[in-house]
Amino acid sequence: MNVEAKLIDIDDYIGKANDGSATPVTVAFGDGIGPEIMKASLKVLIAGGANIAIEPIEIGEQLYRSGNTAGIAPESWDSLRRTKVFYKAPITTPQGGGYKSLNVTVRKSLGLFANIRPCVSYDPFIATKHPIMDVVVVRENEEDLYAGIEHRQTDDVYQCLKLISRPGSEKIVRYAFEYARAHGRKKVTCFTKDNIMKLTDGLFHKVFDEVAAEYPDIENEHWIIDIGAAKLADTPEAFDVVVMPNLYGDVLSDVAAQIAGSVGLAPSANIGAQCAMFEAIHGSAPRRAGQDMANPSGLLLAGVMMMAHLGQRDVAERVHNAWLKTIEDGLHTYDIYKDGVSKEKLGTRDFADAVISRLGETPQRLAAAVYDQNSKPFAVPEATPRTPAKKELVGMDVFVHSTAPVEELAREMKTAESELVELAMITNRGVKIWPGGLPETFTTDHWRCRFLAREGKQFNKAMVLDILRQLTGAGVDFVKTEQLYTFDGEPGYSLGQGQ
Ligand code: NAD
Numbered sequence: 001m002n003v004e005a006k007l008i009d010i011d012d013y014i015g016k017a018n019d020g021s022a023t024p025v026t027v028a029f030g031d032g033i034g035p036e037i038m039k040a041s042l043k044v045l046i047a048g049g050a051n052i053a054i055e056p057i058e059i060g061e062q063l064y065r066s067g068n069t070a071g072i073a074p075e076s077w078d079s080l081r082r083t084k085v086f087y088k089a090p091i092t093t094p095q096g097g098g099y100k101s102l103n104v105t106v107r108k109s110l111g112l113f114a115n116i117r118p119c120v121s122y123d124p125f126i127a128t129k130h131p132i133m134d135v136v137v138v139r140e141n142e143e144d145l146y147a148g149i150e151h152r153q154t155d156d157v158y159q160c161l162k163l164i165s166r167p168g169s170e171k172i173v174r175y176a177f178e179y180a181r182a183h184g185r186k187k188v189t190c191f192t193k194d195n196i197m198k199l200t201d202g203l204f205h206k207v208f209d210e211v212a213a214e215y216p217d218i219e220n221e222h223w224i225i226d227i228g229a230a231k232l233a234d235t236p237e238a239f240d241v242v243v244m245p246n247l248y249g250d251v252l253s254d255v256a257a258q259i260a261g262s263v264g265l266a267p268s269a270n271i272g273a274q275c276a277m278f279e280a281i282h283g284s285a286p287r288r289a290g291q292d293m294a295n296p297s298g299l300l301l302a303g304v305m306m307m308a309h310l311g312q313r314d315v316a317e318r319v320h321n322a323w324l325k326t327i328e329d330g331l332h333t334y335d336i337y338k339d340g341v342s343k344e345k346l347g348t349r350d351f352a353d354a355v356i357s358r359l360g361e362t363p364q365r366l367a368a369a370v371y372d373q374n375s376k377p378f379a380v381p382e383a384t385p386r387t388p389a390k391k392e393l394v395g396m397d398v399f400v401h402s403t404a405p406v407e408e409l410a411r412e413m414k415t416a417e418s419e420l421v422e423l424a425m426i427t428n429r430g431v432k433i434w435p436g437g438l439p440e441t442f443t444t445d446h447w448r449c450r451f452l453a454r455e456g457k458q459f460n461k462a463m464v465l466d467i468l469r470q471l472t473g474a475g476v477d478f479v480k481t482e483q484l485y486t487f488d489g490e491p492g493y494s495l496g497q498g499q
Pocket residue numbers: 033037089090091092093094103264279280281282283284285286287288293294295296297298335
């Protein structure tokens with residue numbers, strides 16, 4: 001079978017109609033090194049016994065340049081909705097404005113809320129400072145600063161909205177624990193910055209603690225992201241499964257992949273309730289395109305994750321072990337080749353053929369991959385329905401564009417006071433400036449002015465409009481408002497620093 005497998009014409013296979021027995025998979029060949037590494041990866045998977053039918057779609061640079069700002073043709077969504085499985089090579093996003101990130105579009109449109117990135121070191125066969133490393137980064141994929149809601153509000157100040165939801169946090173944290181349980185992992189660590197972002201990251205941490213209590217068989221811990229990231233980069237062997245909000249996960253999964261050996265080796269799975277997408281974490285490496293040099297390993301290992309996801313766990317195990325054996329035999333692409341460690345430098349196609357030749361073999365020194373053939377995929381978690389809290393309006397923050405001294409601004413804002421509401425404070429970039437600020441504090445042209453109900457009075461919606469009407473009359477340039485609520489008596493807003 002091995003010799004024959006090498007002879008597979010992958011172009012023929014890609015064009016082959018499905019006789020009904022194979023699982024359809026939507027495949028995008030991408031840009032730059034994408035087509036080469038995708039063909040190499042598919043060839044190995046098919047030789048390894050993958051029973052898939054390939055539905056090719058076009059994405060990426062050509063579409064972008066033809067005026068499609070999303071980088072994906074409308075009809076491609078039909079294929080994705082039908083197959084529900086997307087095997088995607090990297091694409092080139094043209095420089096300059098107007099082009100939307102295809103990855104973000106696909107993840108959000110298909111509800112792929114969980115991004116799973118195993119980061120493993122292969123010491124001594126691939127150079128790494130961390131010989132013992134086997135960390136799985138579970139990154140929330142849809143929320144946080146990636147909601148993409150940004151505004152310029154004044155000459156000086158731009159804003160990006162960080163959105164963290166309870167259902168979003170619960171789904172990803174629960175996924176991390178379910179993943180840990182299904183893969184025999186011992187510990188789940190949560191990273192947040194909730195000492196600063198007490199409401200948003202605070203919610204993520206709180207949900208983590210609640211969900212962790214339901215998994216007493218799995219150890220849990222929380223680290224503040226800064227020292228946690230330092231620890232991960234220094235002592236990755238202290239971590240097992242790590243779960244975090246979107247931005248931290250984006251950064252740290254690349255760090256984890258790189259310190260394991262190379263970003264070129266790391267796969268990623270994007271999982272949703274209905275659909276899933278599998279890809280390498282690296283980009284399209286345009287400078288290496290068309291030279292038969294690129295390492296297909298990241299994409300191939302993503303394909304291995306896809307096989308496990310499709311229930312073809314025997315294929316996943318066979319291909320994974322053949323790949324490990326190839327690495328162990330010192331057959332390496334240029335990016336991981338090292339004199340004295342590697343035996344032979346191979347191009348993309350020869351590397352794929354080397355893996356195919358080892359199908360059926362297992363590594364001798366690296367730990368062999370074992371995929372429990374009887375295990376069932378765990379259900380993708382859903383958020384627990386909750387009864388809404390008692391929500392009460394207690395005030396309003398008015399954000400103002402102003403270059404006037406703060407005392408003058410306070411005088412203007414006070415024109416909106418009444419026997420019901422008063423101006424409670426003014427902050428600049430979160431720091432209290434009025435009343436009683438420090439002269440040393442640097443200020444910009446973007447001010448937050450907080451109105452609260454006077455002692456014994458109740459704030460209501462009509463006051464919001466009254467305040468804005470008064471401020472309009474006074475010529476105040478307000479750029480946005482935020483209503484202040486309590487939820488079951490708990491303030492749903494932060495205090496000013498120094499308040
Ligand atoms: P890149 O990952 O393409 O390349 C970074 C470096 O790693 C380069 O030196 C490259 O030669 C090397 N490299 C990457 N993958 C390799 C592989 N498989 N084998 C050998 N060497 C490899 O990152 P970049 O240069 O910042 O981005 C290039 C393009 O890719 C950009 O247009 C970017 O937007 C895009 N990109 C796409 C994705 C994606 O589609 N998922 C992800 C990241 C970047």
